[in-house]
Amino acid sequence: VKIEIKKPYLVFLGDVVGEPNAKTAFGLRDWCAGDCLAEWSLDGCTIELGLKRLSPREAAAAGAKSMVIGVAAVGGVLPDQWITELIEAMRCGLDLVSGLHDRLSDNEILRETARHLGRTLYDVRHPSGPFRVANGRKRPGKRLLTVGTDCALGKKYAALALTAALRAATAAVDFRATGQTGILISGSGVALDSVVADYVAGAAEDLSPANDPSHWDVIEGQGSLFHPAYAGVTLGLIHGSQPDALVLCHDPLRRHLNEFPDYGLPDLRIAIECYLQAARLTNPRAQFVGVCLNTSKLSDTERARIFERVEHDLSLPCFDPLKQGIERVVDNILAIR
């Protein structure tokens, strides 16, 4: 089920203009800098990551294994003017990795070139299976899942930060990616929202397989139980992940669901109740260990005030992975036996 990509990466920026279109590339630079050997772009590109600039040939000679398309072209399509460079990268020995909607493997020239040269094309948005129905049986190893009051408010970020903090605390830990950027960062994972519905919980089971009893899988959350379009994915991920620990992610400034103005955000206490109820179906010992608040737009005073209020209301430590507070959450996690 899981994609496994060879590192280190050459990050390809195409001819893209505008930072919002390069979110993936910046995510790679920020979260797996050690795996990003260099960057490469075409004429007209305005993005710079600040990495060494190497051509596919130079990057391959320096040890790169895969060229990752770190940008989104308009509509998620694969622009014709990139094809020559993608073929050149394969000729130099690199696999190709894409999070675009268009599949690399649907492009006949790329597919035939890859087959001929023995390269692999990774379309991380399109999981390929084989998939299976979940069995619901508890497996050894500890698991943490980030959940949220909405989409796009920091569940991946929280999971990456917790993985790093647990590792710093010398815990045995793996980040488990469930979306395309997470998969590129960690080099493996499964794009859960693209799995056939019947197999979502089964794919989530396979994503964090049985492990040592003291090992932690930190699993990137998806969607929200309170989202009219994506809650089903969230519930399947919860059930298959069987989390021992949950972290609630929330954006205190958000007034309604992202792109769904008719839908408000749930009260945090109700969110916690609903997530626990869902998680305890497959793991009766599931518990919350902290709350991740996106406070990037708040002053220090405002942050302190909201941390205090939420900690008082929920009796859980708050943190913002970019600012402060992760230590007490890590303590809570490591206290779980």
Place this chain on the structure above:
Amino acid sequence: VKIEIKKPYLVFLGDVVGEPNAKTAFGLRDWCAGDCLAEWSLDGCTIELGLKRLSPREAAAAGAKSMVIGVAAVGGVLPDQWITELIEAMRCGLDLVSGLHDRLSDNEILRETARHLGRTLYDVRHPSGPFRVANGRKRPGKRLLTVGTDCALGKKYAALALTAALRAATAAVDFRATGQTGILISGSGVALDSVVADYVAGAAEDLSPANDPSHWDVIEGQGSLFHPAYAGVTLGLIHGSQPDALVLCHDPLRRHLNEFPDYGLPDLRIAIECYLQAARLTNPRAQFVGVCLNTSKLSDTERARIFERVEHDLSLPCFDPLKQGIERVVDNILAIR
């Protein structure tokens, strides 16, 4: 999104032995007898539906439009020895309809024959889209969804019985199928558990589109919120269906989830609470109108006792579509404005 199949049917039984392998055929006979013009089988078949026996040629001459494979072969595969007869049916003018795992359209001879003759191959287990993300916007028309404490305990049956009873009460009503047998019975629908996870709620929205304010869509439920493998499908179906009315289906003799012996069944009161909580995200007016109990293995005395107990506990009318009690549920439905 929705499949639309031409009726009436010739029901094809292949060379299958044993009634459990012919569940679909019996479902068709029981629930859309008027659409089943005849049956046809190969040497060695032991199943008889009691319909007129007509060859594809005779059936087509009598007005049949589609030949439906009403049996499951071992492993859901398409047996080689059926191919000649399937081609013959297309030659006689019939479309082919299958609920097998194997796709008719993956068989090159069938695909080419269909293309050449202008016939359609329907693989009802494999919805083909286009799909979209749900928008969560409330649409006019009334909707009823059957939900359950487990899989395979009568959600389709309950929905079909309620559709028939509402129609008998002269309500404007449509049955909306979400699984393969339901699709064959009604001639349209979408196999929701085979849709990519992100689009389940959107497909459920498309399945019961905007309608007259007094029109009822009776939607076949899938899975259960309390199922470790399938709850995600159930939740997406609930959110996309935006049900005004819910019916809880339960088998009072079942001691654990079907094929999941580690998982017990939820308390009916808790089940009702959880389903209402889920449904009210997209329709705050969602309410339960009745409980469907599978009492086929109970005596009349036992049935009366359990009806009385459940009605007392839940303050909802109970019914068994094969036995009694549907009238009060229909009254509850028609009282919703």
